Amino acid sequence: MPTVQACLFDLDGVIVDTAKYHYLAWRQLANQLGFDLTLEQNELLKGISRMESLDIVLGIGGVQLDEEEKSKLAAEKNVRYLELCKQITPDDALPGVRGFLDELRADAIKVGLGSASKNARTILTNLDMLTYFDTIVDGNRVTKGKPDPQVFLMGAEDLSVAPEHCIVFEDAVAGIQSGNAAGMLTIGIGEQSVLNEADIVIKGFDGVSVDDLFEKLT
Numbered sequence: 001m002p003t004v005q006a007c008l009f010d011l012d013g014v015i016v017d018t019a020k021y022h023y024l025a026w027r028q029l030a031n032q033l034g035f036d037l038t039l040e041q042n043e044l045l046k047g048i049s050r051m052e053s054l055d056i057v058l059g060i061g062g063v064q065l066d067e068e069e070k071s072k073l074a075a076e077k078n079v080r081y082l083e084l085c086k087q088i089t090p091d092d093a094l095p096g097v098r099g100f101l102d103e104l105r106a107d108a109i110k111v112g113l114g115s116a117s118k119n120a121r122t123i124l125t126n127l128d129m130l131t132y133f134d135t136i137v138d139g140n141r142v143t144k145g146k147p148d149p150q151v152f153l154m155g156a157e158d159l160s161v162a163p164e165h166c167i168v169f170e171d172a173v174a175g176i177q178s179g180n181a182a183g184m185l186t187i188g189i190g191e192q193s194v195l196n197e198a199d200i201v202i203k204g205f206d207g208v209s210v211d212d213l214f215e216k217l218t
């Protein structure tokens with residue numbers, strides 16, 4: 001394995017469990033339009049941009065709208081989502097994440113964020129974790145969503161690290177595909193059965209040390 005010089009983290013589902021808030025906000029939108037959204041269907045939205053997610057949700061309900069109506073609904077969903085995110089505090093970082101990031105920094109490994117979310121900075125501020133990241137690539141910067149590799153390639157470039165020296169941490173299939181397409185090693189956070197395209201899959205960071213994890217990749 002090439003030396004690891006940078007670790008690039010997805011936000012939602014890797015650093016913090018915001019999927020439950022996205023789900024509540026999308027479900028409310030679906031209900032408003034006269035249909036329901038199951039937790040299983042919500043899986044399809046992980047890692048996918050807001051507007052693409054909206055298209056998927058509308059597709060599930062068989063609803064067709066023009067661009068203006070879609071923008072309005074996406075904005076409404078985001079207001080609801082941000083309202084829910086106000087309850088996020090530093091204690092909401094997923095178990096072990098903070099310690100893992102501390103260890104990376106102590107090992108002089110650069111840390112970047114690669115998220116589809118336009119709310120990434122707000123969420124990191126609520127978590128009081130902005131300072132952990134040497135660069136933040138979020139939904140405001142990318143023009144191509146995951147599984148396109150753009151988000152992680154931008155992060156690597158910001159950090160002046162070649163892709164083969166980067167590791168991507170992702171909980172979404174589209175995110176693992178994005179990291180793989182960028183030519184990076186990928187670590188899935190979640191279930192092996194779902195994230196089987198990742199180089200390795202772990203359940204989370206609780207009890208996981210940087211050295212032990214990197215050893216598994218060799």
Ligand code: BG6
Pocket residue numbers: 011012022045046047048049050053078115116117118119120139172
């Ligand atoms: C991703 C989430 O991180 O960000 C998706 O996994 C979400 O569920 C996407 O749709 C965009 O987020 P936001 O905050 O810009 O609506």
Ligand code: MG
Pocket residue numbers: 010011012013014046047170171172175
């Ligand atoms: Mg995610």
